[in-house]
Amino acid sequence: MIRPLLFEHIATARESLRRTRTRTMLSVIGIAIGVASITAILALSGGITHVIDKQIKNTGDNLLIVKPKVQTADSANFTNPLSANQYTTSPLDESDLELVYKNENVKMAAPLMTVGGTVKYNSGPPVNATILSTTPSFTETSPLVLSDGQFIDSVTLENTAVLGAQTAIDLFGTEQAVGKSFKLRGENFTTIGVIKRQQSPINYNNVDFDSSVIISFDSGKLFNHGIAQIQQINVIASNSANLEKLRDQLTKVISKNHSGDRDINVLIGKEITTPTNQLFNFMRTMLAMIAGISLVVGGIGVMNIMLVSVAERVREIGLRKSVGATTGSIAAQFLIEALITCSIGGFIGFISGYAVAFTASRFLPYDPLFSWDILLTALLLSIGIGIIFGLYPAIRAARKQPIESLRHSR
Amino acid sequence: MNNLVDNTSVIDIRGLKKRFGLGDAEHYAIDGLDLRVNKGEFIAIMGPSGCGKTTLLNIIALLDIATSGDYFINGTDVSKLSSAKRARQRAKHIGFVFQDFNLINNMNVIENVALPLTYSGVRGTKRLETASKMLANFHLHEREYYMPSQLSGGQSQRVAIARALVTNPSLILADEPTGNLDSKASHIIMEELSDIHKRGNTIIMVTHNPDLTAYADRVITMLDGTIDTDTKDIGKEKKTTKKRPLNKLKAASKKKKQSTKPPKESVK
Numbered sequence: 235m236i237r238p239l240l241f242e243h244i245a246t247a248r249e250s251l252r253r254t255r256t257r258t259m260l261s262v263i264g265i266a267i268g269v270a271s272i273t274a275i276l277a278l279s280g281g282i283t284h285v286i287d288k289q290i291k292n293t294g295d296n297l298l299i300v301k302p303k304v305q306t307a308d309s310a311n312f313t314n315p316l317s318a319n320q321y322t323t324s325p326l327d328e329s330d331l332e333l334v335y336k337n338e339n340v341k342m343a344a345p346l347m348t349v350g351g352t353v354k355y356n357s358g359p360p361v362n363a364t365i366l367s368t369t370p371s372f373t374e375t376s377p378l379v380l381s382d383g384q385f386i387d388s389v390t391l392e393n394t395a396v397l398g399a400q401t402a403i404d405l406f407g408t409e410q411a412v413g414k415s416f417k418l419r420g421e422n423f424t425t426i427g428v429i430k431r432q433q434s435p436i437n438y439n440n441v442d443f444d445s446s447v448i449i450s451f452d453s454g455k456l457f458n459h460g461i462a463q464i465q466q467i468n469v470i471a472s473n474s475a476n477l478e479k480l481r482d483q484l485t486k487v488i489s490k491n492h493s494g495d496r497d498i499n500v501l502i503g504k505e506i507t508t509p510t511n512q513l514f515n516f517m518r519t520m521l522a523m524i525a526g527i528s529l530v531v532g533g534i535g536v537m538n539i540m541l542v543s544v545a546e547r548v549r550e551i552g553l554r555k556s557v558g559a560t561t562g563s564i565a566a567q568f569l570i571e572a573l574i575t576c577s578i579g580g581f582i583g584f585i586s587g588y589a590v591a592f593t594a595s596r597f598l599p600y601d602p603l604f605s606w607d608i609l610l611t612a613l614l615l616s617i618g619i620g621i622i623f624g625l626y627p628a629i630r631a632a633r634k635q636p637i638e639s640l641r642h643s644r
Numbered sequence: 645m646n647n648l649v650d651n652t653s654v655i656d657i658r659g660l661k662k663r664f665g666l667g668d669a670e671h672y673a674i675d676g677l678d679l680r681v682n683k684g685e686f687i688a689i690m691g692p693s694g695c696g697k698t699t700l701l702n703i704i705a706l707l708d709i710a711t712s713g714d715y716f717i718n719g720t721d722v723s724k725l726s727s728a729k730r731a732r733q734r735a736k737h738i739g740f741v742f743q744d745f746n747l748i749n750n751m752n753v754i755e756n757v758a759l760p761l762t763y764s765g766v767r768g769t770k771r772l773e774t775a776s777k778m779l780a781n782f783h784l785h786e787r788e789y790y791m792p793s794q795l796s797g798g799q800s801q802r803v804a805i806a807r808a809l810v811t812n813p814s815l816i817l818a819d820e821p822t823g824n825l826d827s828k829a830s831h832i833i834m835e836e837l838s839d840i841h842k843r844g845n846t847i848i849m850v851t852h853n854p855d856l857t858a859y860a861d862r863v864i865t866m867l868d869g870t871i872d873t874d875t876k877d878i879g880k881e882k883k884t885t886k887k888r889p890l891n892k893l894k895a896a897s898k899k900k901k902q903s904t905k906p907p908k909e910s911v912k
Contacts, residue, residue: 239762239763239765242762242768249750249751250750253750549746550748552746553746553759554759554763555707555731555734556705556707556740556746557734557735557759557760557763557807558731558734558735558736558760558764558811559731559762559763560727560728560731560732560763561727561728561731562728563763636707637702637707637708640707640742640746
């Protein structure tokens with residue numbers, strides 16, 4: 235009994251929607267805008283996570299990141315932004331790095347320390363670049379490839395640096411910068427290597443390596459009165475199976491070193507890929523909320539149109555009931571109509587959402603993520619909206635008494 | 645109660661009451677009505693406006709619920725059924741012909757006729773085949789794909805009758821089926837109903853037109869929510885208190901048509 239009625243309801247809905255195609259299109263657009271916004275947001279934010287995910291895969295699945303605990307970007311304090319460089323107050327120092335090195339489960343570790351200041355070439359204008367100070371093992375904890383020269387190692391002199399491709403061009407007008415000298419906070423530095431252009435400013439190091447200057451850890455300390463203020467320690471575990479155990483060990487020893495203060499986080503796996511940038515989180519939350527609101531507005535549009543449809547078809551409802559339609563089948567008929575409207579909207583929205591995401595990605599340094607999860611989300615959202623906003627009109631239609639409905643004037 | 649039911653009767657109604665309004669506005673449209681309809685009968689229900697004819701027909705059609713009383717269709721008690729079960733009984737047992745046809749305007753003729761089959765669980769192509777055969781019986785097979793707006797009143801009513809018959813119901817109910825038709829179309833429709841009756845169908849028709857009672861083999865006259873006269877009871881002991889000869893009632897009905905006085909007074 236249900237199967238033929240389902241097809242009948244679909245055919246009736248199709249006919250009814252075809253007859254009122256202008257207003258149906260308008261409701262469809264309402265839903266499509268909502269679904270498109272959500273799809274675009276998910277695709278773009280998923281893209282960022284995917285980029286970092288890929289980097290971690292390249293590094294291996296035994297990566298841990300030790301980071302100072304940062305103030306979380308909750309919605310309550312977004313008007314009071316955190317300092318631009320949270321690392322300046324990092325509690326991590328060289329003694330913590332030593333503790334990490336000492337752990338038997340650690341295969342390798344590299345500190346990451348940013349140094350304030352600008353670089354310039356001769357009398358040219360100062361070039362904005364992130365100045366990083368790290369150890370030679372950094373290349374093994376992060377996917378860095380050099381296009382020319384070499385990375386800093388244990389035998390290179392203190393006043394040597396590796397440049398990002400963009401920094402090299404900004405300073406010297408060419409990527410062929412090996413051997414050339416520049417000034418960093420007034421000190422002369424010689425370029426010994428250039429990093430191959432990465433075009434991935436989004437990574438778990440939070441550094442755009444294309445616009446960076448990498449100097450040795452000792453040089454970095456000299457700029458900081460001989461004290462290491464480490465923003466992040468990238469750790470490679472000797473065995474990926476021990477990741478959880480190593481995390482606990484590191485948290486414990488570093489906390490102990492900080493007089494019991496649990497002021498650091500050790501991130502593993504998926505936690506690393508979650509962007510911690512508060513602006514990013516805030517923007518994503520806000521955009522998702524706006525998209526959600528537009529979807530609800532679209533749903534209200536569908537409900538409105540469905541109520542109009544019910545009002546127009548009171549006699550038809552009465553007649554259908556008089557020839558044997560049950561309350562359930564009348565409800566199903568109108569619910570399916572709402573569902574079809576929302577599904578069409580969802581489909582159009584999904585396609586347009588990706589069109590928007592791909593257009594936006596032309597101006598962004600990464601591609602949107604295509605995943606079945608997003609398709610499923612769009613599908614479930616459309617169906618959910620269809621059910622939520624189609625249910626009331628459907629119940630209203632189904633509750634009509636046949637006698638009163640048949641008396642209803644045309 | 646069930647053991648008292650005569651299984652040869654299509655309809656058995658006992659002590660039926662239907663109340664409208666509450667308190668001061670309380671009014672019984674049907675007031676303790678008993679009716680038994682046997683298979684194959686063609687009944688015409690007559691009576692002045694407001695006497696409860698249409699209310700009775702709606703209750704028989706399971707479109708309305710009685711306030712009290714018992715109602716059996718083919719021996720099954722249907723007076724206390726749930727809404728879904730009543731809908732199923734409607735689909736299975738009842739074909740309804742309305743005064744104003746009630747065809748769905750955006751469906752063509754064959755789809756309109758096939759509609760009741762949808763709710764009887766008949767599948768797509770089979771539905772259309774059955775509807776097409778039914779339309780052929782009414783000489784409307786050339787109009788299958790016409791829209792209702794392209795049909796004359798008489799044709800529309802024949803389509804409506806075809807729709808009422810398509811599920812092969814045990815009972816056909818017609819509420820003033822010729823009310824919106826001219827005399828020629830009325831005659832054609834009555835001939836159709838008469839044909840259906842001859843094929844063994846049970847028909848209950850509500851009408852204002854005394855001329856149409858000629859087609860029926862039993863005429864019931866209602867007054868104030870009860871059966872006033874029933875041609876079946878002529879010669880038998882009177883069951884109701886207010887019985888009048890049929891010819892007198894017909895005369896009263898004609899008089900009522902000519903008179904501007906309220907119908908009740910004209911009968912009294």
